[in-house]
Amino acid sequence: xxxxxxxxxxSLSRRNAQRSNFELYSWLFxxxxxxxxxxxxxxxxxxxxxxxxGVQRINFAFVAGRWASxxxxxxxxxxxxxxxxxxxxxxxxxxxxxxxxxxxxxxxKMILYVSSAFIILLGTLVIFTFDPNLG
Amino acid sequence: MATTTPVGTLYRGxxxxxxxxxxxxxxxxxxxxxxVHVLDTALVRVSxxxxxxxxxxxxxxxxxxxxVGLVGAVLFHALNGLRVIAxxxxxxxPRFQRQMTWGIAAVWLVVMIPxxxxxxxxxxxxxxxxxx
Numbered sequence: 001x002x003x004x005x006x007x008x009x010x011s012l013s014r015r016n017a018q019r020s021n022f023e024l025y026s027w028l029f030x031x032x033x034x035x036x037x038x039x040x041x042x043x044x045x046x047x048x049x050x051x052x053x054g055v056q057r058i059n060f061a062f063v064a065g066r067w068a069s070x071x072x073x074x075x076x077x078x079x080x081x082x083x084x085x086x087x088x089x090x091x092x093x094x095x096x097x098x099x100x101x102x103x104x105x106x107x108x109k110m111i112l113y114v115s116s117a118f119i120i121l122l123g124t125l126v127i128f129t130f131d132p133n134l135g
Numbered sequence: 136m137a138t139t140t141p142v143g144t145l146y147r148g149x150x151x152x153x154x155x156x157x158x159x160x161x162x163x164x165x166x167x168x169x170x171v172h173v174l175d176t177a178l179v180r181v182s183x184x185x186x187x188x189x190x191x192x193x194x195x196x197x198x199x200x201x202x203v204g205l206v207g208a209v210l211f212h213a214l215n216g217l218r219v220i221a222x223x224x225x226x227x228x229p230r231f232q233r234q235m236t237w238g239i240a241a242v243w244l245v246v247m248i249p250x251x252x253x254x255x256x257x258x259x260x261x262x263x264x265x266x267x
Contacts, residue, residue, distance in 0.1 A: 031220050031224075034213075034217075034220065035217075041213070049254055050250070054253075055194055055199070058190055058193070059183075059187050059190060060183035063176075063179050063186070080173070083169055084169065087162070087165070090159075090166065091163070094159060119169075119170055122177055125180075126176060130179060131180075134179075134183060
């Protein structure tokens, strides 16, 4: 009886398989966006929940006052994009870990990508088209 | 012959496993809140009244309690994320990962105890008439 043959990891067929550094970049992105988000999100939470009475003072006029400043527009836009991409990539990892069937994994990720894209675009549109004189 | 009992999981507990579990749970929770939060903020494009009505629900005692949970989840995720980065990139990170876990637990408590009181102050006043 001959021993079963096992391909060596560096065999030609494996080397020719599609390889990309996507997972490396996604790993790096989680760390870089994470550090930026620590400042953006904790700053946002501190301003919104702790300063001057916290949530109690928030209304349409408050939002209008903030988004009159390009500084807060850029802050919120950066936070929106980084948080959504960071969260979507985290959810992608979790789906890959727990959804065992190929079909389940594929469709869960499609739902994730479509809904994330919708939220990112909606949020971006709201920041850019905000009208303080509405209503 | 020694018999081996199959175990259901690769992970056997310890600080490293539990911070990993908590990192996932808080991450998913914050991500779902983010969806809701972008949608509620999008109401500023509908009308000032629609936005103010929805934001008014954020000022109720029950949602105030949920906000404390949100801040707690974000703070843990942020602190533990920095710990993960330190383990990955700092040469002494893996050696001190356990001390860093207790460090972030301490920072979390020091921020959250007065933080929770401050965030709930308005609700306590509304419910009981005064704060202790």
